[in-house]
Amino acid sequence: VQDKIKQLLTDIQSGNYKALARGITIVENEIEGYDQLLKGLPPTSSSRVVGLTGPPGAGKSTLVNALLRHWTSQNRRIAVIAVDPSSPFNYGALLGDRIRMSEFYNNENVFIRSLASRGALGGLTTKILEITDLIKAASFDYILVETVGVGQSEVEIAGLADCTVVALVPEAGDEVQTLKAGIMEIADVFVVNKADRDQAEALYRNLKTLVHEKAGGSGEILVVKTVATNDEGIPEMVRAIDGFFSTDHNVMSKKLNLLTEKSWQIIQAKKMRGLEKSRLRSEISAALSNGSFNLYTFVERFI
């Protein structure tokens, strides 16, 4: 296994997509060699990891396509990880993304991987993290991670990406005042997509005011308008993303937070490994039956 994994890593680093796909499968399913593969990853990578999150239907997949068009026309190499945790048993959603992305499936500068949330061992966030790190070894210019923002997940996703882009749509206009707690903290760039719709301008202005009020010494979150279906605003979106990366301050100050968050996720996932609720349930059941159950003594055994 040792030599095989070493060879696989070399192939991944040389840009072999087949090897990369194989590596991802090993990581995803925790097949033999999984640990060795991750521990063999090089310490640095020049890939820019961009997380794209937002509510279902905001146009994230359409934005990914538009970004791919933009970047491939400049000969950039891009990897896409598409995750849809909101529909764990809905293969249709995944297939939909696949069909809409098919334009790039045979592009030699594009690598696309859909990740189903079902059955991911050790937690979905940890899996995305590991897979992103593996892809980083393949030296893409950008790695786009598309995830559906549902509740807490945006905040977790922000712990994966160097730059987090939050996509919103005009329908969200009324909610701007009550933007989910945490969103302002995680967003590096806001994209108001579907700018072809009436209320887009209002949402855009509200957001601009909001980020302005929020801005501390570290500068404002950028807000851009897009019509993803027509590639409108995509150059501006790219400029906002690249602008974020070109500011050393942003990247450096985020790096420690990112690595802290990632370590925390991995440690948590590893500590919880093999601890199924069904197992807890049967052990509790056994303990209860002899009448001396104490919750706090019980949990001690697992900590």
Ligand SMILES: Nc1nc2c(ncn2[C@@H]2O[C@H](COP(=O)(O)OP(=O)(O)O)[C@@H](O)[C@H]2O)c(=O)[nH]1
């Ligand atoms: N009018 C309009 N429709 C859009 C725009 N961007 C995406 N859509 C449509 O919105 C729907 C949801 O887009 P999708 O990319 O699947 O959203 P996701 O769930 O965030 O990935 C699709 O029917 C898109 O064609 C846009 O800028 N304007």
Ligand SMILES: [Mg+2]
């Ligand atoms: Mg999508």
